[in-house]
Amino acid sequence: MIIFKFFPLLIANLLRKKTRSALTMGSFAVALFLFSLLATINSSFNQGVEVAGADRLLVMNKTSLVQPLPVSYMERIQQIKGVKEVTYATWFGGIYKDEKNFFAQIVIDYKTFLQMYREFKVPSSQWRDFCSDREGAVVGKKLAQRFGWKIGDRIPIQGGIFPGHWEFNIRGIYSGTRNEDDETQFWLRYDYLDERRDLGKGTVGWYMIRVNNPDNTPTIAKAIEDQFANSPAEVKAESEKSFATGFVKQIGNVKGIMISVGSIVFFTLLLVTGSTMAMSVRERTGELAVLKTLGFSDRTVMALVLAESLLYALAGGLIGIILAKLYTFRGDPTNGFLPSFYLSPEKMCTGMLFALVAGISAGWIPAMLAMRMKIVEALRRI
Amino acid sequence: MPRLPLCKKPMVSVEALENSRGLIQVRNLDKKYVRGGEEIHVLQGLNLDVEEGEFVSFMGPSGSGKTTLLNLLGGLDVPSAGSITVAGDEVTHMSGPKLTTWRARHVGFIFQMYNLIPVLTAFQNVEMPLLLTNLSKAERRKHVELALGAVNLTERMAHYPRQLSGGQEQRVSIARAIVADPTFLLCDEPTGDLDRSSADEILNLLEELSTVHRKTILMVTHDPRAAERSGTVLHLDKGVLIEGKKPQ
Numbered sequence: 001m002i003i004f005k006f007f008p009l010l011i012a013n014l015l016r017k018k019t020r021s022a023l024t025m026g027s028f029a030v031a032l033f034l035f036s037l038l039a040t041i042n043s044s045f046n047q048g049v050e051v052a053g054a055d056r057l058l059v060m061n062k063t064s065l066v067q068p069l070p071v072s073y074m075e076r077i078q079q080i081k082g083v084k085e086v087t088y089a090t091w092f093g094g095i096y097k098d099e100k101n102f103f104a105q106i107v108i109d110y111k112t113f114l115q116m117y118r119e120f121k122v123p124s125s126q127w128r129d130f131c132s133d134r135e136g137a138v139v140g141k142k143l144a145q146r147f148g149w150k151i152g153d154r155i156p157i158q159g160g161i162f163p164g165h166w167e168f169n170i171r172g173i174y175s176g177t178r179n180e181d182d183e184t185q186f187w188l189r190y191d192y193l194d195e196r197r198d199l200g201k202g203t204v205g206w207y208m209i210r211v212n213n214p215d216n217t218p219t220i221a222k223a224i225e226d227q228f229a230n231s232p233a234e235v236k237a238e239s240e241k242s243f244a245t246g247f248v249k250q251i252g253n254v255k256g257i258m259i260s261v262g263s264i265v266f267f268t269l270l271l272v273t274g275s276t277m278a279m280s281v282r283e284r285t286g287e288l289a290v291l292k293t294l295g296f297s298d299r300t301v302m303a304l305v306l307a308e309s310l311l312y313a314l315a316g317g318l319i320g321i322i323l324a325k326l327y328t329f330r331g332d333p334t335n336g337f338l339p340s341f342y343l344s345p346e347k348m349c350t351g352m353l354f355a356l357v358a359g360i361s362a363g364w365i366p367a368m369l370a371m372r373m374k375i376v377e378a379l380r381r382i
Numbered sequence: 383m384p385r386l387p388l389c390k391k392p393m394v395s396v397e398a399l400e401n402s403r404g405l406i407q408v409r410n411l412d413k414k415y416v417r418g419g420e421e422i423h424v425l426q427g428l429n430l431d432v433e434e435g436e437f438v439s440f441m442g443p444s445g446s447g448k449t450t451l452l453n454l455l456g457g458l459d460v461p462s463a464g465s466i467t468v469a470g471d472e473v474t475h476m477s478g479p480k481l482t483t484w485r486a487r488h489v490g491f492i493f494q495m496y497n498l499i500p501v502l503t504a505f506q507n508v509e510m511p512l513l514l515t516n517l518s519k520a521e522r523r524k525h526v527e528l529a530l531g532a533v534n535l536t537e538r539m540a541h542y543p544r545q546l547s548g549g550q551e552q553r554v555s556i557a558r559a560i561v562a563d564p565t566f567l568l569c570d571e572p573t574g575d576l577d578r579s580s581a582d583e584i585l586n587l588l589e590e591l592s593t594v595h596r597k598t599i600l601m602v603t604h605d606p607r608a609a610e611r612s613g614t615v616l617h618l619d620k621g622v623l624i625e626g627k628k629p630q
Contacts, residue, residue, distance in 0.1 A: 005513045012501035290497045293458060294511045294558070295486020297479055375458045379493075 010307055013280070021312070024276045028316025028358070029323065031265045032351050036324030038258045039347040043180070044338035046244075055084075055214040056116070058243045059207040059224055062234040066091075068203035069233050071194075076227060077207060082220040084212045087112035090205035092188055094157035094166060096147075103143055105157065105186040107193045107205075116208050119177050126151065126172030134192040137168035140183035141175045142331060155186075162197045180340050184332070208240070266358055273362035277309050281366040288370050289378030302371035309363025310356065317355025321348050404431035405566065405598050406455065411464035413450050413621070424450045425621040428464070432566075435596035437589065439609035442618035448602040449570055451618065455600060456489045456568045457481045469565055486514050490559030494571035496551040498543040504530065504554045505539040511562040529561040530554070533587060549580025556587055566598035567591070573608050585611045 014021045059077065061067035068090075077086050092105035110131050114122065122130075122138055130136040139149060149155065149170055157166045168188060176183050194201055211220050221237035228235045238246075281288070288301055296304075325343050332341040408430035415422045424447045432438055440448045453459040455466060457473050466473045468488060476484055498507045508529050512522045530536050533553035543551050552572060559567055569588065573581035589611050591597040601612060609615045617624050 008506060009499070009502065009510075012499075012506075016501050286497065287499050290491075290493075290499070291510070292482070293456070293485070293491050295482055295514050295562075297482045300514075376453050379458075 006304060006307070010304065010311055013284075013308055014311060017280075020276060020280075024273055024312050025316035025319065027269060027272045028313055028355060029320035031269050031358075032317040032320030032355055033324045033327075034265060034320075035262055035354060036321050036343055036347065036351050037327065038261060039350065040324070040328055040341060040343045041338060042255055042258050043342065043344065043347060044332075044340050054239075054241070055211050055217075056240040057209040057211060057217060057221055057224070057237050058240050059209060059235050059237045060205075062225075062236045065206065067233070068200055068205060069207065069235065071202050071204050073207065073228065073233075073235070077209060077224060080220065080223050080227060082212050082216050082223070083209055085112065085116055085210040086207055087116040088190070088204040088207045089113070090190065090193065090203075092157075092162065092186075092193070093160040094162075095160060096155065096157055101147075103146075103184050103186055104182075105188060107188045107190050109190050113187070116210060119181050120174045121177060122172045122174040130171040130187075130189075133169055133171055134189055134195075135167065135169050136171035136189060138172040138174050138187040139170055140185050141173055142183040143186060144170070144173050146184070146331065162193065162199075164196070166196075179342050179344060182340050209237075262354075266354070269358045270362050273309060273312060273358065274365060276312070277305065277363050277366040278369075280308070281305055281370050285373065285378045288373060289375045292373070292375045293379070298371045301373075302367045305367040305370045306360065306363045309367070310359040313355045313359025313362070314352070317352055317358075320355075321351045324351075405434040405436075405469055406430070406432040406600075407465075407467040408455070409465045409467075411451075411454065411466065412462045413447070413454060413459070414462045423621055425454070425461070428621070428623050430616070430623065432598060432600065434598055435592060436614060437592035437599045437612040438601070438614045438616060439612040440600070440602045440616050440618055441604070441606070441609050445620075446618040447621040448618050450621075452568050452570055452600065452602050456491060457485045486511065486562065488565040490562070490564035490567040492552070492555050492559050492567060492569040492572045494574040496543070496548075496555040496575075498551055498554055498558075500543050503540050503542055504535060504546065504557075507543070507554055508539075508557045508561050511558065515562065525561055526557075529557040532560065533557045547580065548576050549583055552576060552580070552584050553587065556584070556591075560591065560597070566600065569599060569601040569603075571603055572601065573603065573605060581605070581608065 059069070059073075061069050069088075071088065074086055074088060077083060087109050089109070090107040092107050094105055095101070096103070114120065114127065126138070130138050137155065144150065151170055151173065153170045155168050155170060157168065159166055168186075174183070174185075174187075175181075190204070209220075209224070211217055217239050221239070224237040225235055288305075291301055291304075292298070321343075325348065328341055328343045332338045408428055411425055411428040411430075412423070413425040415424060428447075428451065440451065442448050450459065454461050455468075455473075457476070461474055464474070471484060471488075473481070473484065498504075499510070502510075505526055508526045509522055512525055515522075517525065527536065527539070530539050533556050535550060535553050535557065538546060538550060538554075543554070546554065552575075556572075567588075572588070573584050576584065585608055588599055588601070592599050592613070599612070601608070603609050
């Protein structure tokens, strides 16, 4: 690769004005850090959408998700053609010590839940312990790390939807099989809740259904809705993805905000780097003319200027992305609202691509000016 | 002075030499500029022959066209009319990229202000023209060391231009000009920015390149003492060669 021969020259040029180079790279680093964080937040909001099973349906009360459904619906749903598996869950909504310690507490049917969510793994001995302890709980790996919980710990929860003081024994710690999987949930047993609560006995929050063939999802959803039409608790069935998408939409157009901020950052970068490169080329007019005199072609000189701009962009961008990745290692900064705060390799590559495009765009005009520079005129200016 | 690296290329093709009466032939060379709507004739009908190994100086008042002539000979500028032939190659008809390649292959430039790249060491500066060749790193190193040895700067190869005196900088510049073994050297006031003693060193070097290594050198100078060191002194005035060799 011919470019490697010129590497010492490129590096020497970057080190020529150290402060300016550091500031230019710094602006790229800050921009890419911001971009990566926004991408992480967006991805976290869409986490439910991204990990949603294509073959899963969510069935909830037609009025709203907070309205319960009879637990007796389970058997009737199982009989509908195309339904493979069914489980149910309920939102517990308790408080652990302080309201700011938010995390999702989900009451599950331990007999069917894990079969439905195969992406979550719990060691079998731990799961057995959970199944044999009515006050048992299984917690996500990240949640356990967050509060320093371990197996055997007794966790006090102040009931919100279901009043009273509750205590649970941690019997297992689950982990996701994908990076995006939510490892911040707290699972409780439905039979224990139903036994203790005074109101709403025999009801669940929602059903999750696995269908035999994802292509038949709309037909099956309609069949389920029809099954419970005109009953006291009519249902709404939709794919898990569709439900998750609707949920994200309620939060707002995060993607739109991200694109807007990203565009502003991009153009600001273009101005900053473009002006730096233009300044750099102007200062080195004589040197570039000398290179041409020595036999460097117009295209080689253009490539050198462009390569310099790219070096700024890629080095700065890499720093920004690495910093963002390190930041995400600290976990969800919102204490539970972004359970999957994860910067994926794909997003990191997109960030580098963004830096690459910004580097080329910023260096393009100065590179063209350098290419078109007339040797004699440039030498006269030295 | 050690033997220069000199690439394994024939300096001039046999056929070219048979058809030529000199390494460099200039015929009816004209150069005009238009400035502020006014046409300025910088060079007018200039004819010139330079033999291989000849050391030619061009003298003349400012604005006489010396530097323009040098630029045209080096393929940095194009004439308004006339032709320049170097080692059988018609330079004036070459396209941009071809001219660039030709320049890298045939011309070594030495400037009054040295024009070294300040962020590169003497070694790296001299290596620059070789980056355009297919030479390996080891071969490049060998050539650069020979070129720097030829100008007695081997021990200064790791120094940056700011760490060198003016004379030393100019010697690095000469090493850079000869490292790729060009057909001829073009020197634009090479001693113009140096004290007498440093200027003498540079002129000694150029003389040696001409006499020992048979390098063809064309030098523009204002300094009569510098011009005296060359074999041929030509005077330019208002774009016309008023004294010197005529084509045979």
